[in-house]
Amino acid sequence: MDDCIFCKIVKGEIPSIKIYEDKHVFAFMDINPVSEGHALVIPKIHVENLWKIPEATLSAVHSASKTIVHAMTMAMGPVSVAAVQLNGRGVNQVVMHYHLHLIPRASDGEALKLTAWEMIPGDMDAINRTGAAIAAAIEND
Numbered sequence: 314m315d316d317c318i319f320c321k322i323v324k325g326e327i328p329s330i331k332i333y334e335d336k337h338v339f340a341f342m343d344i345n346p347v348s349e350g351h352a353l354v355i356p357k358i359h360v361e362n363l364w365k366i367p368e369a370t371l372s373a374v375h376s377a378s379k380t381i382v383h384a385m386t387m388a389m390g391p392v393s394v395a396a397v398q399l400n401g402r403g404v405n406q407v408v409m410h411y412h413l414h415l416i417p418r419a420s421d422g423e424a425l426k427l428t429a430w431e432m433i434p435g436d437m438d439a440i441n442r443t444g445a446a447i448a449a450a451i452e453n454d
């Protein structure tokens with residue numbers, strides 16, 4: 314897609330710090346890192362989000378992420394990794410080309426704020442109602 318920044322990165326029209334590439338997948342360092350090592354794994358084809366990505370492409374992206382996380386562990390020492398992926402502007406997806414964020418926390422690194430949400434018990438009636446509505450929609454689809 315002509316005006317997509319990540320398509321331009323795949324084509325080399327915009328520079329990036331590439332860490333991995335195969336036939337279907339490209340991975341590079343995020344320039345606004347949440348933590349040291351923050352990387353993005355993307356399909357080479359332009360596809361907007363998880364709901365539109367073909368299964369084989371999704372599989373290729375996630376398989377590549379395992380290779381990359383193994384390499385992060387070797388390069389940075391033991392890491393735990395948040396794999397974060399946003400779908401839609403309503404949840405702050407900014408670049409509308411599917412991307413998987415790999416956000417590592419090194420064993421001696423700072424806690425990741427984005428994964429440390431407070432556990433607040435929900436309203437069980439509301440949870441039940443919404444769960445039932447979703448299950449019924451799946452059943453009736």
Ligand code: 5GP
Pocket residue numbers: 318327329330341342343344345346353398399405406407408409
């Ligand atoms: P989103 O909110 O869409 O999941 O995140 C988009 C990510 O892409 C952000 O973390 C942002 O820092 C990153 N990003 C945006 N433009 C560029 C760019 O030109 N180069 C690189 N390496 N990362 C970018």
Ligand code: ZN
Pocket residue numbers: 314317318319320321358359360409410
């Ligand atoms: Zn694109």
